[in-house]
Amino acid sequence: MKSTSMPRLSASRSPERRPPAITARGLAKSYGDKVVLDGIDLHIPEGTVFALLGPNGAGKTTTVQILSTLIPASAGQARVAGRDLVREADAVRAAIGVTGQFSAVDNLFNARENLLLMADLHHRSRREGRRRADELLQRFELTEAAARPVATFSGGMRRKLDLAMTLVGDPRLIFLDEPTTGLDPRSRRTMWEIIRSLVAEDGVTVFLTTQYLEEADQLADRIAVLDHGKLVAEGTADELKQQIPGSHIRLKLADADRLASAAALFTSAARDDEALTLHIPGDGGIPALRAVLDTLDRASVEAEALTVHTPDLDEVFLTLTGRPPQSGVTANSLEKSAR
Incomplete structure (x- = not known):
């Protein structure tokens, strides 16, 4: 798999004028009669952080799995990193990185060995792999622990290494599926700083799913709320808060x-x-x-x-989610009730 670097985007260029990192129309997923994702539309500009919020079972992980080519959609179309999700799946995989809910590091290896393994999988030369591993160990403040078995790492260190492994291939777009679950507040804030630097310094696009409302408020340029497989609201944090009475x-x-x-x-x-x-x-x-x-x-x-x-994102989340799917609660109906 060939690695693809993304040029830094000008900070003066507004998100609305940037080319899209992800577009999707009518994206759906069903398993028999069970509808998991019910026809969602997305438009995510390059060099931004997009947060997808929703309760357990809302369809967040399914959305990530579809957009990262891990599972096929039942209906709809999508383009990721400028490539058609179905016809150009290999090109999509070459341009993205995925960090799942659970750490994918190998406990039998140390940190440097985990990174070198990823470099081999990306077909980097041995010299280039060592250079990239050292660079990432330094960036994630893991240099002193590089030779330690990963089994001895704390939860925060494991999540940092997991994200570092995702970056070995220089992805243009990173999917972070609940990346700070189980971390203590200090480790969570460290991860936030790393995510901010990826966007600000490297121009990477981040698609983030999370159940921590403060996380979305702190990081995301735009937030979408998913419930029962449908997008019930989308906007900036301030726009969503203004919808709630x-x-x-x-x-x-x-x-x-x-x-x-x-x-x-x-x-x-x-x-x-x-x-x-x-x-x-x-x-x-x-x-x-x-x-x-x-x-x-x-x-x-x-x-x-x-x-x-003003209502915080916790109030937004509780108001928008958790209702039976037949209740007909939508962003529009909430907006009318707020007037």
Whole structure:
């Protein structure tokens, strides 16, 4: 399998103007009567991080397996790294790397031997394989542990080595299927830094599946939510949060009299007499904040504090997923309910 390098993309070039790393239309997968993936569409620009979220059984791993040529789709079309997924499967495999949910390292080898084995599989010369192995050991801070048996590695070290092995072939596109599952918070953040550097420094495209909502929020340029095999929402983290009802501006008043005066100005606000606060519905944008402050100023009511609350990705995830497939909950229906 020939390795293919990807040129660095200009940081000034917006994702929308970059050529697609992945496009898919109507991608579906069924096993008999069981529908696992129900006709999804994707458009993922090069040099970005795309996160696919969803509960267990939603179809995330199936999507990765189809797009990485491991299993065939039952219906639909896709192009990966500019190649047709079916007619040019070998070319697709040459351009991608896959890191699965479970580490694929060989416990009987040490770290350097695992990397050299991957170099052999990519038909690199012995000299080039050693050079690439040393380069990756240094990049992933595994040089001092290079001669140790992998069986002695911590979970974080194993995941770093697993990703390093994926990079031996210089893939243009990397599929990371729940790459930080089981890692402690420090190891997880180390992996995040590595993923960010792959995109920023090497121009690699990352297709990430995860159940850690903070992970998607931290890393992804765009996020799609998959439930019962269907895409129920897609957008940036901020766009998804804005779809969910619950944004409000919280006013803290000094005493009960000021609270009563403010409540009379904002009749739609929820009042908490014990906490001396008002929760005013709003998106938390500058115009909404300015309108609240202007209203208070005109009435000569002084607030002690003003804070903005917007739903986080946990709330987005819980609102969008977990319903029976016949419930008809879609991104559009949620958007209407948020208005």
